[in-house]
Amino acid sequence: MARTARLFVDLVRVETRLWNAVDARLQAEHGLRLGQYDLLTVIAGRPGCRVLDLVHEVAITVGAASKAVDRLEAAGWCRRVANPADGRSSFLELTPAGERILSGARPVYEEEIERWTSRLLPPGALEELATSLRTIRAALEAEQRS
Amino acid sequence: MARTARLFVDLVRVETRLWNAVDARLQAEHGLRLGQYDLLTVIAGRPGCRVLDLVHEVAITVGAASKAVDRLEAAGWCRRVANPADGRSSFLELTPAGERILSGARPVYEEEIERWTSRLLPPGALEELATSLRTIRAALEAEQRS
DNA sequence: TATTGTTATACTCTATAACTATA
């Protein structure tokens, strides 16, 4: 197999298996899915976050994002509040329960990721992995914004 | 955000966006989805491939794999042939049409991946990225086999 | 007219489990 294909397949397999490993622990120990953890983190880190911001960050469709927010609201972890500047959209924000579940889940999340990254690679390789991924991500997002 | 969390988020975002970019081109130019391309590649590269081999390689459930193979068969790209050594399972193999679509799609697949990897990173960083991903993948698979 | 978001439909995937056939 060509080098380039192998790199991509390894990237996909690593992402899938790492996602599954983190997801399993979050679900078992805190009752939330990794996809929900991801969305809550985006909302927490972006004051005035709207549904469309989730769409661009996570790369899902508007319909999927709207329904995902419905489920987060139903779980009591986030709410939509009126956007005074634009009646078409709402601001998303975490509820106190949302803050709590995020704080409680974060150590498990980070511990599981570290197990397969920092503890597995020498510091230099880890640093270069982070840099390369950031470079590729920036290029993909620049393209997909245009 | 902690370094470790950022690394994982970048990994997930890169995988998603790169997957979507390749998937869009394969679908537009060759009429097959990247998930199907992935399965066909596994089948092609593993003589005597069974449904359970797909399950382990791609990390999906047996039911999902069985139905995915149904769809590949319906498209005329693969077939189940009797396994003389074990009547419970079938061997999966590509049809001539399956070989053809894989050969036709491969240049587009590789070109799109190279665009976001080899053409974006210096050779040393590319090499180290490949090595790191392979290391993490091997560790995850060792764990998940046990 | 364009943008933001919701909703409906259809399809895929998942988990779970019942089931068949074979080892």
Place this chain on the structure above:
DNA sequence: TATAGTTATAGAGTATAACAATA
């Protein structure tokens, strides 16, 4: 009894597109 796979069900996710409300 265990393994390999198929099938059924229900639930969640997705894409697509029609739609409503607002800019």
